[in-house]
Amino acid sequence: MLELKHLSKAFDGHTVLNDINLTILPGKVHGLIGANGSGKSTLMNILNGNETIARSGGYTGRILLDGRDITIQNHSQSVACGIAMVHQELALFSGMTVTENIKINREKTRFSTPLLPELSLLDPNKNIRDAQHALEAIGAHMDPGQVIDALSLNQKQFVELARELDQQNIRLLILDEPTSSLNITETKALLSCIREIADRGIAVIFISHRLEEIMQVCDTVSVLRDGALISTYEKADFSIGAFADDMVGRKIVKTQRAAKKQKGDVLMQLSQINGTELDIREGEVLGITGLAGQGQELLAEGLFGLKPASFQARFKGEELSLGDNSTLTARGIYYLSDDRAKTSLFRESPVWKNMIFGTELRHREFLRWKACPALSLLDRKAIQAHAQAMIEQLNIVCRSPDAPVRELSGGNQQKVCIARALTFAPELLFVNEPTRGIDIYSKELILDWLLKMNERDHTTVVITSGELEELVRVCDRVVVMYQGQVFQTFEGEMNLEELTLSLYGRGNA
Ligand SMILES: Nc1ncnc2c1ncn2[C@@H]1O[C@H](COP(=O)(O)OP(=O)(O)OP(=O)(O)O)[C@@H](O)[C@H]1O
Structure with missing residues (x-):
């Protein structure tokens, strides 16, 4: 159905896709995998007519649809070819309802006349019906009249998918890491929904860093490395080991806590969490988990005033006011959100600035006049050296520390956030979903750095994550939240099955 021939793309003379040849078939799920920055999103952005591609000089090579050459220079041309895409970074309109977001630019109207289109009136009932239908088709249950801002990240993900599926005559659906913010149940629902979409004859390109999902749902898998197509596998030849080898070309060593820590003194005490409480102990790596909406993110977000x-x-016996961020920062308490686009990064600022933001006065080595921090200029040389070291240690793919963060791939932006937390070197770090959108090799690097921070800098680390297997490997204790309460605490040798059951409120509370 769709063929890519000798497709290449460069940004400012820097080649990021090199001579890609790929065939996409109708009714099949084609997996696309590769390390962070290998070119997956760029390839998909070409097919989706993303304006960053046209603005940076377009692409070279051929795209054929049903054997005929097509040119994709903008999004409308892509839509006209029946191509729909759910992006890695969500693109929904704040302040608008679920229905308005799903039906945007395709609103149903009544009394419409082509002569006087401005006289058309929206038909709310039909639009709500369409939105409901699109949501039901993917097994998502939510009020279509709800304003989008009130939804969790995973619910927003479903709205995006529903919006794309509401398009008429889709022939190719591109999903760029659609499951990265979903829990086990939602992921399962989405994967079966992807199969149903393919069974309707639609071609699906599925990008994910979770190789188990790729194994489960795909018919074919192609591997990109440094902008080149390394290999394509058919289902019978699928192997996680082979995928990993082709993606990163080096051995992946799983990070593991060497020895679980003994209980330290209480560093932070959180109480009246719907009648329950949680002690965070000095020097521990604590995992907090739960199914979506069970209140696990609310602890750090509430502390930092991001949610009521x-x-x-x-903290150390002293009462803290929720949302008093200057005191929290002064006490060395730091929060790294999973919503990097909204709360964590300055997209137009260079990589180095994003890495050191908020840490300048904590680290006098970044200042020229160390004796007079408040009046000092920044020591650019020291900062550049630090940024370069972070780029190497976290395997961040970027032109230089001066590149604006918006140029980086999603996973590499996430690593810049982690670099900032490492630079801040807090006494207590709350980090939400640190490995979301990160490739299999870099995941281990990040977990390893969180452990190093804990062991070397004595940072107490609280990781909120749905990645149970990772939590079991690196945490001293894992707390499960259920219905807004601290439900169960696991420590020592943790059993993954018991932990999973606990997510559903089963086990010894
Ligand atoms: N607008 C841009 N300007 C300059 N370089 C860019 C731009 N967009 C992407 N790149 C570069 O292209 C390369 C490929 O990025 P891309 O986003 O396609 O990677 P990816 O495989 O999707 O990674 P991830 O798994 O992290 O999402 C990266 O080196 C990135 O920095």
């Missing part, structure tokens, strides 16, 4: 919360917090 009513629990009480004490």
